[in-house]
Amino acid sequence: xxxxxxxxxxxxxxxxxxxxxxxxxxxxxxxxxxxxxxxxxxxxxxxxxxxxxxxxxxxxxxxxxxxxxxxxxxxxxxxxxxxxxxxxxxxxxxxxxxxxxxxxxxxxxxxxxxxxxxxxxxxxxxxxxxxxxxxxxxxxxxxxxxxxxxxxxxxxxxxxxxxxxxxxxxxxxxxxxxxxxxxxxxxxxxxxxxxxxxxxxxxxxxxxxxxxxxxxxxxxxxxxxxxxxxxxxxxxxxxxxxxxxxxxxxxxxxxxxxxxxxxxxxxxxxxxxxxxxxxxxxxxxxx
Numbered sequence: 147x148x149x150x151x152x153x154x155x156x157x158x159x160x161x162x163x164x165x166x167x168x169x170x171x172x173x174x175x176x177x178x179x180x181x182x183x184x185x186x187x188x189x190x191x192x193x194x195x196x197x198x199x200x201x202x203x204x205x206x207x208x209x210x211x212x213x214x215x216x217x218x219x220x221x222x223x224x225x226x227x228x229x230x231x232x233x234x235x236x237x238x239x240x241x242x243x244x245x246x247x248x249x250x251x252x253x254x255x256x257x258x259x260x261x262x263x264x265x266x267x268x269x270x271x272x273x274x275x276x277x278x279x280x281x282x283x284x285x286x287x288x289x290x291x292x293x294x295x296x297x298x299x300x301x302x303x304x305x306x307x308x309x310x311x312x313x314x315x316x317x318x319x320x321x322x323x324x325x326x327x328x329x330x331x332x333x334x335x336x337x338x339x340x341x342x343x344x345x346x347x348x349x350x351x352x353x354x355x356x357x358x359x360x361x362x363x364x365x366x367x368x369x370x371x372x373x374x375x376x377x378x379x380x381x382x383x384x385x386x387x388x389x390x391x392x393x394x395x396x397x398x399x400x401x402x403x404x405x406x407x408x409x410x411x412x413x414x415x416x417x418x419x420x421x422x423x424x425x426x427x428x429x430x431x432x433x
Contacts, residue, residue, distance in 0.1 A: 215360055217317055217421045220250040223280040225271040226287040226321075227264075230256035234395045235403035238284060241410040253278055256287075264291035265303035272310045283314060286321035286367055286409070293323050293340050293348045300340070304348065308355055311362065319413060320356065321367035322349050326399060328375040333397035363420055370412050374405065383411040 222242060224230050230238040231254075239254035255274055260267045268288055275283050288311075292304045311318060325345060326334055340348065349368065356364040373380065373390055375398070380390045382404075393405030401409055 211360055215317070215421055217417055218250075218281040219246055219248070219252075221278070221280045222250060222252045222282050222284060223275040223278055224252065224254045224256055224284045225268070225275055226256040226285055227260035227267075227291055228256075228258050229287045229290075229400055229406070229409075230254075230284075231258045231260070232256075232406070233258060234400035234406055236406045238286060238406065238410060241407050242284070245407065245410050245414060250281075253280070261291045261295070264295065265306050268292070268307045269310055272307075272314055276314060280316055283316060283318040284413070285311075285318055286365070286413070288320065289323055289348070289352065290321075293344065294326070294334070294338050296338055298344075300344070300348075304351070308351075311355075312359065314361070317361050317363065319363050319365050319417070320352070321365050322352055324368040324371035326371070329399035330397045333399050363417075365413060365416050367409075370409060374401065380408070382408060383415075 219242070224237070224239045224242070226238070232238070232240065237254055238256065239252045242252055243249045255271045257267055257271070289304070289307065292307050293300050311320065323345060327339060352364055356362040374393050375391070377389065377391050379387045380393070381387045388404070393401055393408055395402050
């Protein structure tokens with residue numbers, strides 16, 4: 147009985163400590179040193195996430211940590227595959243330049259031929275990005291070809307790329323992996339599609355990875371892409387409405403120029419919600 151009581155008391159004390167952490171974070175100053183300590187604290191909280199008694203409190207503390215992060219687009223590096231590289235008519239980098247109030251320096255490392263050697267392409271791009279010392283890395287489709295492809299041994303390259311992402315010491319806007327079964331078969335044959343179970347597993351692993359890494363913000367590319375494939379009316383940031391499918395190219399895999407601008411609008415809207423301390427002078431012109 148005493149052992150059980152002691153265990154309950156320890157749990158209560160730990161829950162109270164997590165609550166104090168969350169309360170202190172609400173008014174804590176924000177800076178590089180503070181954000182480094184926040185990353186360290188989030189890592190220490192990770193083992194508690196699956197604890198039956200403390201899991202919810204740990205999640206609330208991590209959410210509070212995330213809300214104290216901020217982003218700067220002073221030096222942006224874009225990495226990824228064909229969507230980022232502008233196969234549909236406009237690169238993500240160019241759309242960012244047209245959309246940000248003060249775009250700063252934007253470097254585009256994305257590659258149309260990323261799909262040929264996706265793990266190697268990701269390694270080269272992320273290594274180059276680190277040398278450029280960016281303030282943020284935009285990686286909307288970096289993980290797509292780590293799961294899609296003829297080679298179904300995707301887990302090893304997936305894990306390799308996650309390790310390389312983990313080594314990037316600046317914030318990253320990382321897209322999850324969309325279901326592209328509606329893409330034209332001549333562009334994306336059914337044989338390269340992951341199964342539903344594999345796609346769910348990959349996105350779950352991405353969520354678990356990003357959840358305790360404050361530098362990695364997982365953005366819902368799959369949700370934004372699904373809206374384009376589902377059709378219907380989409381209201382653009384400029385104020386007018388269009389047919390959702392009109393934002394796709396004929397291959398139904400890539401957004402066209404207007405579709406790319408729409409994705410960037412969605413990305414920056416997500417940033418404003420996820421990082422409320424981001425300075426106003428980065429805010430999207432079209433919102």
